[in-house]
Amino acid sequence: YDEPWRWDFDLDWKSVIDIDSEGYHVPIGHPGLFDLCGSSYKDEVLESGIGRSYGSFKDRKAKTPLVKNYIESLPESNYLPASHRHLWIYWGLFPGIVITLFPDMIEVYQVYPTGYQKSVMAGSCYALPDARPEMETARQYNREINMDVGDEDVQLVKWAAEGQRSSAFEEVLLSDLELGICAFQNRLREIIPVVSLDRAPETGSLKAVNQKMIKKRNLISAA
Ligand SMILES: [Fe+2]
Structure with missing residues (x-):
């Protein structure tokens, strides 16, 4: 579904994955995604070492037109259990693969090094055949929300790179x-x-x- 996408970074691949591995930047860094999921967005590391982040928009009153349109246009998908019809779930597989399950499609992307301080994040979306026009509309809104998230992450990654390369940077303290x-x-x-x-x-x-x-x-x- 849709064209494969790709972002090139002037930054070590580990730093890109670091930013992609925590969700506390969502309320500030991703206004659209936050409007969709609100405080339901959570990060977990399972015993297997696999990371899982998820957010629900069940009964959510979105404020932004884009997110509102997505929620309103999304039709039911009977093949999904009721618990998963309003969830966006991100599965993080070491070292740099993410599989995202939306109710309307899935996205797979990976982050990999291409040289010293150079890396790429690239992915593609897949969807079941569905002739309903409202599903097509919902999928387009989904892509718009996620392209915004991607652009916002590119900006965050750039700021992180500038911080790490500044003389004031000594070491990372994790919360x-x-x-x-x-x-x-x-x-x-x-x-x-x-x-x-x-x-x-x-x-x-x-x-x-x-x-x-x-x-x-x-x-x-x-x-
Ligand atoms: Fe992000």
Whole structure:
């Protein structure tokens, strides 16, 4: 459904995923999405390590015309359980894949590195054949809401990049609300321990340093 989309960032892919892994910026950063879900929007990290964020617009009185139009035009989908007919659910799979389930379609996207301080977020939407004109209308409103969310995230990512590159930036202090970021970074440190070093290893030595760190960790845990 719709054309595949792509955003290019002048930023490390991990930083893009960090911003994408927490939802406390939704009330300020995404006025449309917040109008849709309000305070029902929640982030969770499941035991399996999979991240889940979701928000409901059941009985919600939207204020903005776009969100109002989406809610009003969306027809019922009988194949969905009643509990999922008003939910937007985002599943985050390590390291950088997100599957979003809307009542009217699904979206799959991934974030991947393309070079030093370069990354891409790209995805596509899929929908079941549905001849109802109101479903087509709802899907178009959905895309508009989500394109706004995307543009807003691009801006947030740029601001974060400027902050991280400024001389005032020392290190990250995570709040309890950033459990998604914490889970993502912990997993990275587990698999690629070299990312936990304060300074990058000398050029050409990254793989060897990483293997050495894995070996040392295995020795400690075996002892
Ligand atoms: Fe966002």
